[in-house]
Ligand SMILES: Nc1nc2c(ncn2[C@@H]2O[C@H](COP(=O)(O)OP(=O)(O)OP(=O)(O)O)[C@@H](O)[C@H]2O)c(=O)[nH]1
């Protein structure tokens with residue numbers, strides 16, 4: 102995606118400034134002593150505390166152990182560590198929005214930040230002068246439609262909606278037609294929050310996905326999972342099930358403005374090979390940034 | 406996705422067969438697995454470390470029980486400790502005697518405060534209260550409308566102030582309304598916020614000061630990870646948190662954050678949310694939560710307790726007798742005692758697959774009744790216990806007198822015993838008679 106909002110890096114730094122002990126400082130501190138077992142143990146513990154999970158924290162530590170043999174300078178160890186985590190995170194996701202109209206399906210668990218992310222995303226795309234249409238596909242949660250309409254009004258994106266309780270697939274079908282009729286560049290679809298264990302709700306999601314691909318066969322379709330950074334190990338199961346259901350093309354990690362590190366995305370990216378596309382760092386429209394692996398790896402190791 | 410602790414312990418359990426006192430090695434091997442299970446369940450790293458250290462010192466040197474492997478015994482100790490830490494007994498919501506009692510819900514963004522507020526108000530209304538819901542989330546678009554919709558669904562009026570910008574003022578106005586309209590409970594929904602957002606946290610403590618709630622409840626997402634402790638501690642540092650509500654437990658998150666937060670701020674969990682429907686709010690059960698965090702089903706708890714109560718030797722003996730149809734009233738009494746040793750009956754019943762439904766359908770088991778049965782059997786002679794068919798009318802009258810019950814009750818017991826014997830044979834055919842034996846159906 103072209104044209105990052107000016108100053109996004111500044112905002113990311115602000116968001117992370119409370120935890121300014123960066124990878125560099127942290128590794129320096131760790132490296133104050135010899136690179137011994139205590140160093141690796143502490144590194145592993147730091148990763149576990151960032152929600153990376155025990156197996157993967159062990160794997161990262163083990164890789165560093167092997168790859169740092171013979172290295173003596175802290176800088177070399179530091180960059181090796183960043184490299185290892187970076188490899189696991191993969192290349193950041195990029196939205197494919199051409200040829201228009203493109204569709205972005207926004208999925209995730211209850212309360213993960215889907216609707217707010219849609220507002221931020223629409224805002225970003227509007228700033229790039231794209232015509233954005235929103236589909237109120239969450240017909241279940243009370244006032245979800247109204248919530249999306251308020252955001253749509255603020256960012257200048259019309260909303261296609263049905264009544265509360267309507268079939269989300271029908272809403273999405275109408276929205277797809279409207280996207281063509283109105284010459285929209287991007288259609289962003291809100292969906293109801295759902296736990297991946299609810300079989301019927303996951304089926305509903307597959308249906309929405311089918312309707313999109315049937316109504317707009319030539320359209321590029323992004324399927325983004327919105328994951329809350331405070332989520333622990335369940336995030337991996339979540340991502341797996343959503344991926345199985347519709348095939349994810351990217352992740353959005355929200356609520357990084359708190360102190361949670363969101364380390365579970367390392368496991369998700371590594372296991373499913375789904376890239377991380379954006380991060381959310383607040384409740385405002387400007388609080389969405391493209392994902393940067395290096396900055397994220399730094400923040401992972403920062404003390405909370 | 407995660408292997409259950411029980412499964413992973415299988416290896417250790419088979420390897421370690423020491424008898425006598427639990428050795429440090431037995432304990433360590435098991436606790437390593439326990440620690441892993443806790444971390445996989447999202448129990449905070451430090452909480453898990455401290456917890457395991459405490460259990461280690463408690464477990465080393467404990468007497469090994471004949472019927473439990475050392476691995477199982479450590480897990481049992483861990484389980485008990487977890488239950489204790491999670492609060493043992495569930496605490497009731499404090500809503501009296503102040504009028505109106507005020508309940509304030511607080512928490513991070515997206516944890517489920519608004520839905521929980523409606524569930525709680527509906528719960529109170531069903532218990533004969535006259536609640537008022539108050540919408541003070543002026544931050545998130547349509548949050549007020551959301552509360553209005555769910556409030557209507559549970560039949561509870563919602564106070565909101567259109568156009569207002571100061572949540573503290575809204576809260577104050579709501580109090581005045583509650584008093585003038587005679588509401589006896591006020592449930593206040595607040596905007597979700599990050600614990601590091603200074604202005605919003607200051608606003609929350611101002612709101613708390615203005616309301617002076619009887620209950621300030623922190624709403625916590627069951628999917629939360631390591632950071633749950635940090636955020637909960639920050640909330641607790643800004644305003645006194647009285648208890649917790651754990652949401653989204655209907656998923657498959659193991660919910661270790663619950664343990665982390667309870668142990669970090671020392672406040673109990675009052676309710677759990679188990680679905681999107683507005684009646685999906687349940688009382689918290691520390692015992693179930695402990696099993697969930699450890700990754701072992703309630704059925705496993707049941708089996709452990711059964712192993713505890715029924716020594717392997719006596720189970721084999723029972724089996725043998727069953728096959729020869731030699732099961733006597735003495736054996737029956739023995740079984741009853743073992744069942745009773747295993748814990749409160751209704752709790753046990755809930756752990757048996759299928760029984761939860763039967764109980765909803767009205768099946769109840771009375772502990773008092775069990776004690777009477779015990780008394781009746783104790784009033785019988787050894788021959789009577791061995792051969793119940795010899796118990797005629799005069800023997801029945803004697804037994805009734807001896808145990809302080811009516812003859813009808815003795816009749817019923819003997820009938821139940823026959824039924825139980827039939828049932829036991831049935832159980833034996835299907836499961837080869839392991840585990841607890843059923844107590845008499847009513
Ligand atoms: N601090 C912070 N809050 C966020 C962020 N993204 C979303 N939120 C907040 O999280 C809460 C839930 O956000 P929603 O966008 O309504 O979440 P949702 O996934 O659409 O929720 P449901 O539709 O109810 O499943 C709101 O209070 C949002 O303002 C973020 O990056 N940082």
Ligand SMILES: [Mg+2]
Nearest residue numbers: 215216239245
């Ligand atoms: Mg939403």
